Each structure stands twice: as C-alpha cells, then as structure tokens.
Amino acid sequence: MSVHPESSTAGAPSKRTRNPSGKNQYKDCLTELLYDYQRREIFDKRMISQLLYDEHGIKLSESSVARRRRVLGLYASGVTTRQLPETVKRQLVLTQMSRDPGKKLGPRMIKQLIAKETGIHLTRDYIRTEMLRHDPDGFAARDTSKRRGDDPGASESIQLPTTS
Numbered sequence: 773m774s775v776h777p778e779s780s781t782a783g784a785p786s787k788r789t790r791n792p793s794g795k796n797q798y799k800d801c802l803t804e805l806l807y808d809y810q811r812r813e814i815f816d817k818r819m820i821s822q823l824l825y826d827e828h829g830i831k832l833s834e835s836s837v838a839r840r841r842r843v844l845g846l847y848a849s850g851v852t853t854r855q856l857p858e859t860v861k862r863q864l865v866l867t868q869m870s871r872d873p874g875k876k877l878g879p880r881m882i883k884q885l886i887a888k889e890t891g892i893h894l895t896r897d898y899i900r901t902e903m904l905r906h907d908p909d910g911f912a913a914r915d916t917s918k919r920r921g922d923d924p925g926a927s928e929s930i931q932l933p934t935t936s
Contacts, residue, residue: 805828807891879896
C-alpha cells in the first residue's frame with residue numbers, strides 16, 4: 773500500500789493548489805475591465821474576449837465573458853431598455869434634452885451622453901420615439917434632409933470608375 777504525501781492524514785485538506793503557476797488570477801481587475809468595455813459600448817463577447825487577451829494577456833472564453841457580464845448586470849441597450857421602468861428611461865432622455873436648449877442634439881448624441889454620464893444604454897429607437905413625443909418641433913428643426921436640399925453641390929453625383 774503506497775501512501776501519498778498529500779493524503780497521509782485522512783480528512784485533512786490538501787495543500788496542493790489547483791493553479792500553481794498563478795495564471796488567470798484576475799478576478800478583481802476583470803470587473804473593472806468589463807465595466808470599461810461597457811462604457812466604451814463594446815458589448816460583443818467575442819470582441820471582449822479578444823481585447824482582454826490582446827490588451828491585458830487575460831485568456832477568458834466567450835462564454836465566461838457572457839457569464840461574468842450577466843452576473844455584473846452589464847447588458848446591451850436592447851435588454852436594458854426592456855428591463856428599465858418607463859419613468860426612469862423617460863427621465864434620462866428628458867434630462868439630456870433639457871441640457872440642450874438649442875435643440876441641436878439628435879438621438880445618437882443623446883444616447884451617447886446618457887451612456888457616458890450614467891452608464892445606462894438605451895436603444896436609439898426608444899430615444900428617438902421619446903424625443904418625437906416630447907418635442908416634435910425640435911426634431912423637425914434638426915431634419916438633415918432640409919439642409920441637403922439647400923446645398924447646391926448636393927445634386928451633383930460622383931461617377932466611380934468601373935472595373936471590367
């Protein structure tokens with residue numbers, strides 16, 4: 773009967789570590805990195821997995837990235853828009869609209885400002901709908917199709933060379 777040095781005392785915990793080289797010990801910094809990618813509007817688990825490896829040398833599978841983001845409550849704009857109460861979403865949009873008295877910001881810029889200030893991502897469609905509901909005149913004043921019609925050079929077309 774051979775006795776292993778690790779199992780010489782029955783019931784005592786083993787002193788053998790499962791990860792002796794210490795690789796992938798990044799739980800603390802990983803949370804910060806995932807929040808940073810969320811702020812930078814990077815939601816794709818493949819891209820996050822690749823960025824973690826390229827930028828920080830952290831090897832984390834796509835499924836692990838998705839699981840950790842889920843645990844932290846980090847979702848893309850569609851899920852966030854569905855889960856947030858209507859009053860909260862509307863208030864976020866109205867707050868940004870009130871900070872723009874000249875009514876020059878469109879849905880894309882409002883979306884970016886909300887994400888930058890609060891870390892909450894709403895869909896551009898929802899923001900557009902709310903902007904139309906609360907300020908249709910401001911939305912019409914920003915209509916880019918009117919500006920294009922006034923530009924005398926807009927009617928000119930550019931011929932691209934064709935390859936045969």
